Amino acid sequence: MDSHTVLFQKHRPRLMGLAYRMLGTQADAEDVLHDAWLRWHSQDKDSLDDAEAWLVTVTTRLALDRLRRAKVEREHYTGPWLPEPLIEPEQQPDTQAEHAETLTLSFLLMLERLSAEERAAFLLREVFDYSHAEAATILGITEEACRQRAHRAKQRLREERTRFTANAQTQRRLLERFADALQHPTEENLRTLLAEDAMHVADGGGLVTATLRPLLGSERIARLYVQIGKLEQGHDIRRDLRLLNGTPALLTWVDGKLVTVIWIECDGDRIVALHALRNPEKLARLAAVTEWPSGTSLH
Template structure:
């Protein structure tokens, strides 16, 4: 490996982590890294005082441009949009540093509430621990403007943050096990008892699979929805598997060898407060390819 490539590879995981948190989609993050690599390859590396800062700056700016385009495209997306999982389980060596709250799918979805500029400033300052001065330089804004963006982002995230900001993974796993049992032996009251009174259901199909096109609210509505889903799944022999997605428990649903849904939950420790169901065939196909390379966890 030549020295220029070796430097890029040395920082690649950090660059990918930043791009993925910016965009919420692994394939988009890889595209950003490809563009960053092309610019790096054309750069006179010997003239750089801080290669990592240069790489982070370029990656951030490429991701910012892509995120601005993505926000425009998502405004015309069919139904809700959900981030795409990065990891199945969290026991691979490269995933050991990816267990923070900032990588959970719930938090990535929360970041969608921020403008592209706020998101970049918040991630660089609060997640990747660059100073306000360093962040401002990377974004080509004043330090005061950087502080304002980070402050607005933190304020908005505090307002919108779920009631259980740091997920209790053991409680989530227990609730998912109860959820699977209720799906296998569907009963309206059993299902209803799982959900908080103001529980939320959001599904992402991109208009390419059968799913709710708008968020649903309330334990009664969610119980009726999943009673219907459970009966359909029993008819088609759907099986369920509890795995780790981005460091927290999630439910994968399979029909034969096809992944038909990937769902993760928010909880208050006792009840499910939100269900996020990924039903987009393309996203599921990419996730299935990763999943099949790993041994199953909890099969039901």
Template sequence: MDAQTALFQQHRQRLFGLAYRMLGRPADAEDVLHDAWLRWHEQDTSTLDDPEAWLVTVTTRLALDRLRRAKTEREHYSGPWLPEPLEPSEEAPADALERAESLSLSFLLLLERLSPEERAAFLLKEVFDYSHAETAAILGIAEDACRQRVHRAKLRLREGRPRFQVDRAAQQRLLQRFVAAMEHPNLDSLRALFAEDAVHISDGGGVVTAVLRPLHGADRLALLYRQIALNSNGPGTAYELSTLNGAPALLIWSEGRLTSVMWVEAEDEHITAIHAIRHPDKLARIEAVTKSAGSASLH
């Protein structure tokens, strides 16, 4: 490996983490890194005082351009859009430990409240620990403008944050209770899982059956999941507890195919939000990795 390639590889994990948090899709983040590598390969690195700053700047601006296009495309997306999980192998332990919350699927979804420019400024300053001056230089804006973007981002995120943070053990317990209720579905056991104002959000992308708008209320969610259980339960159905993006998740299999990935937000041992990814393209990477690892299902 030549020195230029080695230097890029040295910073690759950080660059991927930034691009993924910007875009919410591993494949898009990889595309950004590929474009950044091409530009890096053409660059005379001997003239650079700070190679890392150059790479972060290029990666951020490429991700910004792609995110602006994606925002336009998502306006025509069929139903809600949810971020795509990383493969377990893509979650570097150090990154997951240092910035676990910013990698969670719930937090990535929260970032969708921000404009692309606010998202970039917030991530650089608050997640990747660049100063306002450094962030402004990366984005090519004045420092005061950078401060305003970060401030607006914090306000927007504060408005959308869950009221309480639930630890991993509580989330896992709720998912286990959810599985038990789905295996022997009745309205009382399902309704007991949900807070009164619980919401269900499902991403099928117009490719598979999914609720096209967020569904609110414990009664409606209990009816929905009872019907899903009655329609889908059988010898070929399996529920598997897993960890995706550093948090507990539930994988649902049918006849050996991954049909849904779910995660929850909760308060006082009740589910306040349940998110389900059903789009086959978003499940393909997780299915392939899980099968290759020979992971055993929960039931």
């Protein structure tokens, strides 16, 4: 590789981390990086004082434009929209690393509540540690406007974060119990795991069967999974716990095909929110690199 390609690849993990957090899907993030590479390839490198600053600025603005379009598209999305797990092994966050929380699927979903401009300002300031002045330059706005956007975003996210504080170990324990209950599902054994006001959100993208609106209440969620259990009878069902985006997720295969990825939020004792990703287009990358479990036990 020539020196300019080497330089781009050096900064690629940072650019990918920014684009993915902005957009919530690896496919969109990779498209942004491809466009950034094309602009970098045609740029007069000798005219640049700071190559990293140039690359971050271009990537941020491309991601911002794409996110604005995506927000319009997601308004017409069939049913709820959920983020897509990050698949590249080198991009999987260490659970102890600084800012790893901001890559979790639950956090990415919270970011959807922000405007595109608030999301960009927050990520640049709070995750990538740019000063308000530096972030303002990247975004092409005044420092005061950048400060206000980042502050509003931080306030909103702080309010959302109070809903769930359980660590990964607690999430894994509850997911294991949930998976055990799914082997012989009854309303009683499922309801013991769910908070009374629990919420279930499923993303089928209009391509597979999924609830089209959030389902509220432990009773309704339990009935749903009892019905799913009946539909699974006679099929080869395998379930496996994996670490996705730094937190536990329950993967379900039916007759050799990955059909669902579930992650949860909990209050320490019970599941308060259950997210079921079923859109086959979002599962395709994960299915391509994940082996069909050889047994039925979780690991």
